Amino acid sequence: MANEKKFILVSIDDKRSKKIAEVLGNKTSKKIIDLLAETSELSEKDISDSLNLPLNTIEYNLKKLLSSEMVEKTKNFFWSKKGKRIPMYRLSGKSIIISPKSSKISSKIKSLLPAILVSGIGAFIIKIFSSEPKFIQDASEEAMLFSAQKSSEMAITPTGVNFISLYSAQPWMWFLAGSLLVIAIFAFFNWRKL
DSSP, rough: TTTTSEEEEETTHHHHHHHHHHHHHHHHHHHHHHHHHHHHBOOHHHHHHHHTTTHHHHHHHHHHHHTTTTTEEEEEEEOOSSSOOOEEEOOOOOOOEEEEOOHHHHHHHHHHHHHHHHHHHHHHHHHHOOOOOOHHHHHHHHHHHHHHTHHHHHHHHTTBBBBBHHHHHHHHHHEEEHHHHHHHHHHHHHTTTO
């Protein structure tokens, strides 16, 4: 029970918001809620007797209250004279939070932000751990410049992209580009689910 939510969060378009509105607009349901607020738990018969209402009316309204999660069955029960298990009911003690309809695009983008943030942090960590000492870096840059000058005529394609400079990109750049590409592909195929 400690892990149970202590609130009911629904948006205006959620089906549960309609159920909650029906319950709150029903006089009998409100009477049941008021009665259960005064006692710890009651059976259908106890509620029927206390409110002087037919048992089938109480049963109908309790079903609506249960589906709206405003009332819950307790673990306690008793047996009737005919051997039928009689459940007990109580208020769920949950707060109802109704949120307005959020912008779908902004909420979808917000759902991708943690993945983008993790990609950026991963690229930063790779950059820190893959960086070479300055003297090695300078020597390797000179060697690459020399080889790039020798083969620059062959490396430049008709589109003007220098493949040697792409090949010499740092590992963190490749990681960041790859992770952002994966996030973009995931978002493209799962856009409706986000």
